[in-house]
Amino acid sequence: MKALLVGVTTKYDIYDIEYSLDELKSLAESLNIEVIGKISQQLDSPNSRTYVGKGKIQEIIFNIVGNNVDLVIFNDELSPTQLRNIKYELNIEVMDRSYLILKIFEQRAKSREAKLEIKLAKDMYLLPRIQFLREKESRIGGGASTSTRGAGETQRELDRRHLMAEINHLHLELESVKKMKLNQIEKRKRNEIPIVALVGYTNAGKSSTMNSILDFTKKNGTDEIKDVYAKDQLFSTLFTYNRKIEYNKINFMLVDTIGFVSKLPHNLVNSFYNTLQEIKNADFIIHVVDTSSKYINQQINVVMTVLKQIGASSIPSIFLLNKWDMTISPYIDTPGYKSIKYSNKTKENIDLLLNTIIEEISPSFIHARLLIPYSKGDLSNIIEEKCQIIARNYEETGTYFEAEIPKKIYPMFSLYDLDTMVS
Ligand SMILES: Nc1nc2c(ncn2[C@@H]2O[C@H](COP(=O)(O)OP(=O)(O)OP(=O)(O)O)[C@@H](O)[C@H]2O)c(=O)[nH]1
Ligand SMILES: [Mg+2]
Incomplete structure (x- = not known):
């Protein structure tokens, strides 16, 4: 299938159009659509009737004929009106960025929740547009006689009712799946394992x-450990x-999340954000950046914006x-943030990454029961000065302390920790 991409750029855009259309191209390619050309137009805002202006529509038609194009993909979500008018003008299959992303999500969905969420988002997208997208089938249903219109309309009405019933049903099913998930999150919170996202x-x-x-x-x-799915494709x-990790005797929950992308379909934004709510429970966030991409800054911006939202x-x-x-990009500026140069190919700095995680998530105090010999009066003094003492007792062989000890000075006392002491 040969596709032509069409985008509008406005002065408010934070991404340049070249980047945005390149991204649209990789989205299309992940559905095995071959992209043979790109057309863009600078406007104050997309045309409310046809997305691009009249002259551009002519250029698109010219391109379709000249290059045997089968499909035109628009870089923003088209309103039902725009979709109708464009289909009328171009008389060819038309898709927008949202539908493309929905199709990819649909292909990739594996879990029950993912399947339900995406089906719901797709149905909501289709509901006001079904008559334009189902045109082909309706025509077939209606035959070529004068009754075409009536039969087509009946078909559309049936489609619409079917969609609405399905949407209601999906809402109910999702609710029950979500309740189950919420329970799991609550349980994990109670376990108080730090979460790293x-x-x-x-x-x-x-x-x-x-x-x-x-x-x-x-x-x-x-350990029985299940790898997660990683592949060179968008939205794998x-x-x-979630996977539980233990490193240097410290446990944490590592959470892998959905990838961010710019201009997400309107109907997917909700489920996408719901999915990301788990990030809000995180104690520490690892923002993974692809330093081999020439659009690294734009990608960082999208992620930072979503995190803020x-x-x-x-x-x-x-x-x-x-x-x-x-x-x-050997010089990457991340003002105000720590950064680690890293690679999954060479595993360079993986130990630094893990140590940084542990450092960040470990509590800053360690709760301990100590027995400090009377000969180590200086240590007892430090405890009196620097620690929160919960209990103190003078025993035969030394002073017993139960205290919250700042993590940094704990090593001085580890020898006298009653819970780890070798008797
Ligand atoms: N050369 C190189 N390739 C990497 C490195 N890390 C990941 N990749 C490749 O990049 C591609 C994407 O990796 P994933 O781990 O699936 O990326 P992701 O961020 O989980 O992607 P989504 O789940 O689609 O959002 C895969 O083909 C990986 O093999 C790295 O350090 N070096
Ligand atoms: Mg992934």
Whole structure:
């Protein structure tokens, strides 16, 4: 299938049109659509009737005929009116960015929740547009006689009713799935395992990083560990995946999330944001960046904007400068944030990454019961000065303390920790 891409750029756009159309091209290619050309137009805002202006429509028609184009894909979500008018003018199959993303999500969905969410988003998208998208089938249903119109309309009405019934049903089913999930989150919170979330633009390498960490921390292959799905395609991860990690005796929950992308379909935004709500519970965020992409800054911006929108921008975070093995930007500016140069190919700095995680999530105080010999009066003095003492007792061999000890000075006392002391 040969497609032509059409985009409008306005002065308010934060991405340049070249980037946006390149991204649309990779979205199309992931559905095996061959892109043979791109047309763009600078406007104050997209034309409300036909998205682009009259002259551009002529240019598109010219292009369709000249290059045997089968499909035209528009870079923004088209309103039902725009869709109708454009189909009328072009007389060819038409799609918009939203529908394309919905189709990709539909193909990738694996879990029951993902399937339901995407079906719902697609039905909502289709509901006001069904008559324009189902035109072909309606025509077939109506035959070529004068009754075409009436039969077509009946078919459309049936389609609409079918969609509405399905939407109601999907809402109900989703609600029950979500209740179950909420219980799981609550349970995890009660367990108080710190949560570390991997976030980032789609294809940045979040799932690969999760797999590298799983691999690096598993004990002699005895742990039963399930890798998550990582692939060179957009949206290979559609919902969140959790894996428990233990490193240096500290446990945390690592969460892999859906990739971000600009201009998400309106109807998917909700389910997308719901999915990302889990990030809000995170104690630490690893923002994975693809340093081999020439659009690194735009991608960082999209992710930062979404994090802000979901209320997660104040959670401590670092930039993981991933794919450093093939970076094209050796100087990346991440003002105010720590960053780690990293690669899933070479595993460079994986230990630094894990140590940074542990450092960030460990509580700043350690609760301990100590027995300090009377000969170590200086240590007792430090405890009196620097620690929160819960209990103190003078025993035969020394002073007993139960205290909250700042993590940084704990090593001075570890020898006298009654819970780890070798008797
Ligand atoms: N060269 C190189 N390739 C990498 C690195 N990390 C990941 N990749 C590749 O990048 C592609 C995307 O990786 P994923 O881990 O699936 O990316 P993701 O961020 O989970 O993507 P989505 O789930 O689609 O949002 C895969 O082909 C990986 O093999 C790296 O450090 N170096
Ligand atoms: Mg992934």
